[in-house]
Amino acid sequence: MDNHITGRVRKAPENFIRAADVGKVFAEAKAGRRDFMRNAFATAAGAAASGAALAQAGEGDPNILELPAHSKGLGQPVAAEGYGKPSKYEANVQRRQSPGLTQTRQASVSFAPLQSLFGIVTPSGLHFERHHQGWWDIDPSKHRLMVNGMVKAAKVFTMDEIMRLPSVSRFHFIECGANTGMEWGNVAVPTVQYTHGMLSCSEFTGVPLITLLEMAGADLKKGRFVLAEGADGSSMTRTIPMELIESGEVIVAYGQNGEMLRPEQGYPLRLVVPGVQGVSWVKYLRRIEVGDAPYATKDEAVHYVDLMPDGQHRQYSSIQECKSVVTTPSGGQMLLDKGFYNITGLAWSGRGKVKRVDVSVDGGRNWRTARLEGPVMSKCLTRFNIDWVWNGEPCIIQSRAMDETGYVQPSYQQLRAVRGTRSIYHNNSIQSWAVQAGGEVVNVQLS
Amino acid sequence: MDNHITGRVRKAPENFIRAADVGKVFAEAKAGRRDFMRNAFATAAGAAASGAALAQAGEGDPNILELPAHSKGLGQPVAAEGYGKPSKYEANVQRRQSPGLTQTRQASVSFAPLQSLFGIVTPSGLHFERHHQGWWDIDPSKHRLMVNGMVKAAKVFTMDEIMRLPSVSRFHFIECGANTGMEWGNVAVPTVQYTHGMLSCSEFTGVPLITLLEMAGADLKKGRFVLAEGADGSSMTRTIPMELIESGEVIVAYGQNGEMLRPEQGYPLRLVVPGVQGVSWVKYLRRIEVGDAPYATKDEAVHYVDLMPDGQHRQYSSIQECKSVVTTPSGGQMLLDKGFYNITGLAWSGRGKVKRVDVSVDGGRNWRTARLEGPVMSKCLTRFNIDWVWNGEPCIIQSRAMDETGYVQPSYQQLRAVRGTRSIYHNNSIQSWAVQAGGEVVNVQLS
Numbered sequence: 001m002d003n004h005i006t007g008r009v010r011k012a013p014e015n016f017i018r019a020a021d022v023g024k025v026f027a028e029a030k031a032g033r034r035d036f037m038r039n040a041f042a043t044a045a046g047a048a049a050s051g052a053a054l055a056q057a058g059e060g061d062p063n064i065l066e067l068p069a070h071s072k073g074l075g076q077p078v079a080a081e082g083y084g085k086p087s088k089y090e091a092n093v094q095r096r097q098s099p100g101l102t103q104t105r106q107a108s109v110s111f112a113p114l115q116s117l118f119g120i121v122t123p124s125g126l127h128f129e130r131h132h133q134g135w136w137d138i139d140p141s142k143h144r145l146m147v148n149g150m151v152k153a154a155k156v157f158t159m160d161e162i163m164r165l166p167s168v169s170r171f172h173f174i175e176c177g178a179n180t181g182m183e184w185g186n187v188a189v190p191t192v193q194y195t196h197g198m199l200s201c202s203e204f205t206g207v208p209l210i211t212l213l214e215m216a217g218a219d220l221k222k223g224r225f226v227l228a229e230g231a232d233g234s235s236m237t238r239t240i241p242m243e244l245i246e247s248g249e250v251i252v253a254y255g256q257n258g259e260m261l262r263p264e265q266g267y268p269l270r271l272v273v274p275g276v277q278g279v280s281w282v283k284y285l286r287r288i289e290v291g292d293a294p295y296a297t298k299d300e301a302v303h304y305v306d307l308m309p310d311g312q313h314r315q316y317s318s319i320q321e322c323k324s325v326v327t328t329p330s331g332g333q334m335l336l337d338k339g340f341y342n343i344t345g346l347a348w349s350g351r352g353k354v355k356r357v358d359v360s361v362d363g364g365r366n367w368r369t370a371r372l373e374g375p376v377m378s379k380c381l382t383r384f385n386i387d388w389v390w391n392g393e394p395c396i397i398q399s400r401a402m403d404e405t406g407y408v409q410p411s412y413q414q415l416r417a418v419r420g421t422r423s424i425y426h427n428n429s430i431q432s433w434a435v436q437a438g439g440e441v442v443n444v445q446l447s
Numbered sequence: 448m449d450n451h452i453t454g455r456v457r458k459a460p461e462n463f464i465r466a467a468d469v470g471k472v473f474a475e476a477k478a479g480r481r482d483f484m485r486n487a488f489a490t491a492a493g494a495a496a497s498g499a500a501l502a503q504a505g506e507g508d509p510n511i512l513e514l515p516a517h518s519k520g521l522g523q524p525v526a527a528e529g530y531g532k533p534s535k536y537e538a539n540v541q542r543r544q545s546p547g548l549t550q551t552r553q554a555s556v557s558f559a560p561l562q563s564l565f566g567i568v569t570p571s572g573l574h575f576e577r578h579h580q581g582w583w584d585i586d587p588s589k590h591r592l593m594v595n596g597m598v599k600a601a602k603v604f605t606m607d608e609i610m611r612l613p614s615v616s617r618f619h620f621i622e623c624g625a626n627t628g629m630e631w632g633n634v635a636v637p638t639v640q641y642t643h644g645m646l647s648c649s650e651f652t653g654v655p656l657i658t659l660l661e662m663a664g665a666d667l668k669k670g671r672f673v674l675a676e677g678a679d680g681s682s683m684t685r686t687i688p689m690e691l692i693e694s695g696e697v698i699v700a701y702g703q704n705g706e707m708l709r710p711e712q713g714y715p716l717r718l719v720v721p722g723v724q725g726v727s728w729v730k731y732l733r734r735i736e737v738g739d740a741p742y743a744t745k746d747e748a749v750h751y752v753d754l755m756p757d758g759q760h761r762q763y764s765s766i767q768e769c770k771s772v773v774t775t776p777s778g779g780q781m782l783l784d785k786g787f788y789n790i791t792g793l794a795w796s797g798r799g800k801v802k803r804v805d806v807s808v809d810g811g812r813n814w815r816t817a818r819l820e821g822p823v824m825s826k827c828l829t830r831f832n833i834d835w836v837w838n839g840e841p842c843i844i845q846s847r848a849m850d851e852t853g854y855v856q857p858s859y860q861q862l863r864a865v866r867g868t869r870s871i872y873h874n875n876s877i878q879s880w881a882v883q884a885g886g887e888v889v890n891v892q893l894s
Contacts, residue, residue, distance in 0.1 A: 068678070070679055071678050073680055074580060075553060075679060075680065076581050076710075077552030077581060078542075078556060078557040078576045078577075078578055078582075078711075079541070079543060079544045079576065082538070083532065083541060084542075084572040085530065085572065086571075087584050087587075087710050088584055089584070089586060089587055089588075090707050091529070094530060095531075097526045104524075105527075106521050106524050106525075116706070118614070118650075118706070119650040119652045119702060119705055120616070120705070121568060121650045121705045123705045123706045125530040125572075129525045133521060135522045135523045136517040136522045136523070141536075160783070164789060165787070166789050167565070168832075169565060169566035203565075205566045231515070231518050232517055232518065233518060233521060255565030258565055258566055258568045258570045259537065259540060259570045260533065260534060260537050262532075263534050264523075264525075267536075336607070339611075340611060340612070341611055342611060344614065373617075385613060
């Protein structure tokens, strides 16, 4: 490892995959692949463009390559399943609960498998979950949304009524305020799924909240705050400042990635508050109250606060600051060989568009600017890619994002200098992945 | 109906939902809703912001509104299912095979439920299907892609090797060339799912094909065409002109909407040819051959050709021209009441970005410009929305798209004047939906 850098490798707990086992599996796979490749090229040279050269590896005698069954037979019919599913070979790509993180699975988290995802859209079946009292599948024909408080006339909307109103569709990320929270406490978190997986991104469709407030005759002069309330047993309540709503960005959403919201995501109605931490995106939304002061509810006065070095709690720190993470290579993955790799990851900012992402492969001494995949959208994930040739030696991979306000994602040390070490929420510091000599990638904290 | 317009209502076959039945269900729903709304507002007036006012309709005594179970109990745990599913209340939102359209379900089509979708992303579980010999779930560790023909050295790639290369992620629509084909023949097609549902849109991730051609040392001077070949039993083969590949737009894709391709969509590898009809997006891609002339394969010489009025067949008409359709209100839907509606739909062009969409509610006499949801991307679906107040009288709703080349979507009559009436493919004409006095929406052809 670069001698000016000292890194502490975080050991994974015993119940995670062990590097030695991974190495063994990969060694076998590599041996098998090399054999096949030799055969395939030999045949290709002899038989040129023959279809037989494209036979699958591992079927029958390796010296007599045969067409696989799928090139000869009749496949599955259309609409074989009412609603399609991923390949059986992708069964391990799942959202997962962190072992032992919570006492119950109803007040818990499942993490999105960022290491296996591409682009910026999170498939709804893999979207991270955060429930405070479990999820429900609420009958939309019975669900209602009330708008009350400082309004001319309180109104109750049915789903039909909401879905007839002018709608908007927008791509936004959602990140739990506690995402990457374990890193504050030096807890061993071996993979990007568990370090950063309370992060997802979707196309949301719904009605701007300002439309509903105008229909109810909200007093926008005195009523500078809104209380959003969910219908599930946790009675989730959060204050939203009226400026965000007046910008038109806050949406009462029923659609996500082209279809109705999923039950785990608040079906049939969720508040979408772009750039703000996930807890304010109230699920199963049943009530919006207009008021003249923050509500100081249990979920914002006691929970979701940041303990600062001076012992004070910081409240209402809702905006998710600019952040990024390399998703491949990342902890728990293994580089099979020296040579070319595409380093890829995600960047985002709760304050607007990502402007630039730099990547270092030497623990932060040198940085190169990555390529951003378009379109780069405000308060949305941005995918970055950069070329890299691994020389087979240990190294440390990092990404550092900058947003359009000029804010630069801080190092772990910079963040701690301001925030101390006792927070849970709002850790947006640079993530470091160490590639070890054997190709194993592990989570490290640079000191 | 407006007296200057004569429209022929297409009668739906008997096995489709009957308007009379729909009307009855809606009438009952409306009656029930009105009762509930009266109660809800009465309670709201009395109890103001009380949570009780937000109780569900239909639980217990309607005069004593009670909190529903989901506001009192413990819900479902996180990661209750490895891969999440839609709400049980959305079970009817499915892709569907058109009754009697094909002889077998292996060489057939299932249509995406456009009338139920929002925004531009098609959920992968609802993406339309078109198989020529059924779909397969191919083991990616055994799948290979060969690049051969006019190249320095033929190459065979494993999935691992492809996934290590520089990747791109882009949003594009895919439309079957036969989409809206039934409209040529005056066949009764009652819903937008069946008229336009061979259309979907995803974020695709993969390697630009040009990268693989360069690795194999393709002769780009003489080799101006490529043959793409699939590994399934249909041996799908299509010619792609090299200009498209040199633009960098053609992708060898493994990712779709953030995860690996679905088996029905060619897992683990599919050719993405933006703007070109779906048949050229070869699934289960196993071979790319570089050549100096179009290949005139069975799938482009005999199939997917357009029979012109002079009796000649037009071949290689691959680009999907500018097109749009209103998805709500659309055939089979029913307007419950007079009053405000959000008219919404989709527009797209195989030649670039959609520039403008106009909407008419009087059969094409007057047009208003709709609002386009951003970002407007090249060769991608664009969602449009426009306000409308229905006065309860019969009317005809249409949309007309224009792309950045200045091309304007033609009327049914304009298209037929050039193309005749005997085509199957490439019908991009304006779709007309008639709203009848009772609110029923039906497919009409204006004459």
